[in-house]
Amino acid sequence: MTDWIRRSEALERLGVRPQTLYAYVSRGRVHAEPDPADPRRSRYRASDIAALKVRKARGRRAADVAADAIAWGEPVLNSAITTVADGRLYYRGRDAVRLAETETLESVARLLRGGGGSAVRRTLRPSPPAGSTLRERAFAALAARAAMEPSPSARSAAALEGEAATLLDIVADAVVGETVGGPIHERLGRAWGCGRRGMDLIRRALVLLADHELNPSTFAARVAASTGASLAACTLAGLAVLSGPRHGGMARRVGALALEAERDGAAEAVAAHLAHRRPAPGFGHPLYPDGDPRFRALLGAFETPASLKALREAVEAATGERGNVDFAVVALSQSLNLPPDAPFALFACARTAGWTAHALEQIQSRAFIRPRARYVGPLPED
Secondary structure: OOOOHHHHHHHHHHHHOOHHHHHHHHHHOEEEEEEEOOOOEEEEEHHHHHHHHHHHHOOOHHHHHHHHHHHHHHHOOOOOOOEEEOOOEEOOOEHHHHHHHOOHHHHHHHHHOOOOOOOOOOOOOOOOOOOOOOOHHHHHHHHHHHOOOOOOOOOHHHHHHHHHHHHHHHHHHHOOOOOOOOOOOHHHHHHHHOOOOHHHHHHHHHHHHHHOOOOHHHHHHHHHHHHOOOOOHHHHHHHHHHHHOOOHHHHHHHHHHHHHHHOHHHHHHHHHHHOOOOOOOOOOOOOOOOOHHHHHHHHHHHOOOOHHHHHHHHHHHHHHOEEEEEHHHHHHHHHOOOOOOOHHHHHHHHHHHHHHHHHHHHHHHOOOOOOOOOOOOOOOOO
């Protein structure tokens, strides 16, 4: 008798949603492997499911549940913006991969904010600040805006939505280095010397990157919003967290591994990387045990450079992990010969749509985000 069961049976036995099952897999509580009958799907160890069911029946302390929720755990707040379900990404119930076929970042930003099809009235935006790098200009532009923008409590809903649209332009202007018109994917494409095909690939990437539920940068933006901070300050909080090497900086780590693969050979570079017990950057995702749909949607639209194709094959052969959107964005950047920091710029521009949408939702909820810490330091004095 096999110890492996399919996802539908695992969900039924545990009585949970797919996201919760994926979280159990990511935390090592349930082992999963590709289904021999259909490698595109996963199957799950029945004994792990049974043991987890027993632990659930016994109950857990609220503090333990809250602690586990911080890292790929149970949902911690209500949101109508984005979800991951059955291995797909949805923006307000619409499949992000399908949206990427036709939509622009601006139209998806309106969707994320809950708006209709009409564009909102933007405020005048200043020229981007001076700076030697696009990252420097983006931080400076948002900081300047945050210093002057009033609290959301002093503004109407229409004014806030207009400000959110303006912030999207401000970040794009900072990346480009000048204030220009046109859709954001065209502005970026012109600045980076792309033709129409390259611009359309950038458009596709921006839509796929626009939001990803409660990732660290989005959660930071919501925390800021819960305090009454301005939309610019919330966006700046998101950008600060995105800059970390384990988040928006992941593309640099993918690029570094790609350089090692070119120098030493893909199989050798991957083996050396894994020998240090480091996961391969750009591969695997706890929310997508069957593969990141954004990776497939983006990588299927252009020819992967040969060096990255070899790296992908070597990692998949060594680990069984599939590429994620970080790898796909690096492959796109190399294919179009974009600047070195283009992956971060694409994430920053795109996620501004998500950060502002989540900030607006948090403002409307009037909820204050203030978790408690479990103290593990020295015993308090008498």
